Amino acid sequence: MDELRAKCPWDKEQTTESIRHLTIEETYELVDAITEGSPPALKEELGDLLLHIVFYAKIASEKSQFDINDVINGICEKLIARHPHIYGDVKVANEEDVKRNWEKLKMKEGKRSVLGGVPSSLPALVKAMRLQEKSKQVGFEWENAGQVWEKVEEEANELKAEVNAMDAGKGSVEKMEEEMGDLLFSMVNYARFLNIDPDQALARTNKKFIKRFQAMEEVVAAKGKQMTDLNLAEMDAIWNTVKLSERG
Numbered sequence: 001m002d003e004l005r006a007k008c009p010w011d012k013e014q015t016t017e018s019i020r021h022l023t024i025e026e027t028y029e030l031v032d033a034i035t036e037g038s039p040p041a042l043k044e045e046l047g048d049l050l051l052h053i054v055f056y057a058k059i060a061s062e063k064s065q066f067d068i069n070d071v072i073n074g075i076c077e078k079l080i081a082r083h084p085h086i087y088g089d090v091k092v093a094n095e096e097d098v099k100r101n102w103e104k105l106k107m108k109e110g111k112r113s114v115l116g117g118v119p120s121s122l123p124a125l126v127k128a129m130r131l132q133e134k135s136k137q138v139g140f141e142w143e144n145a146g147q148v149w150e151k152v153e154e155e156a157n158e159l160k161a162e163v164n165a166m167d168a169g170k171g172s173v174e175k176m177e178e179e180m181g182d183l184l185f186s187m188v189n190y191a192r193f194l195n196i197d198p199d200q201a202l203a204r205t206n207k208k209f210i211k212r213f214q215a216m217e218e219v220v221a222a223k224g225k226q227m228t229d230l231n232l233a234e235m236d237a238i239w240n241t242v243k244l245s246e247r248g
Helices: 002-007 009-013 020-036 039-062 068-082 095-108 124-136 145-167 173-193 198-222 232-246
Strands: none
Touching: 002 009, 002 039, 020 039, 020 198, 039 068, 068 095, 095 124, 124 173, 124 198, 145 173, 173 198, 198 232
């Protein structure tokens, strides 16, 4: 990185702001590698993300703000402070104790809200999960999955009521959107109680849909037709055939 900043015209011109969007892109590529379960891809994407960390630290060091050693030492010090059950005399019984202690320590460090550490720019689905995980650490939590499912059904009924109201000319798009958000938030909560990552679950479903839809396109193309030549019933029949072929 020292050489690139000194000799490469592109690298010389970069700032923390100019590479920000690239870092976001690399992070999503890392997520893709994790979802695909590919160790070679994971290794490559970790390297790409590490490059960005070094890049940011290099830019900061040029401004005499901090360097890569400060970054590494800083996280080491934070981890030691946040793990008193390892580096101190605090006793914990399980993972939940560790999470609760983590949040308590963050509050002692000056955080004004247990939700303060959740980035505002997180994708909504991931953010919902993190907000629920954070609030859980102070006891704001359902007792069991059954209660959460009842909430899901309640929110689904409220959404349906708003849809019906809209059809009758008495509702609003804004209210339907609100109820849809409530339903999705409840579904994220239910997924969490089932120990399912909703973002990963949806990512896998998206991947499955892409695979099946493209297989359907291939079937249609093999018949010398285009998707627009078929009606919905015909496409649905091919879709079901593709699904059956996946099951052998």
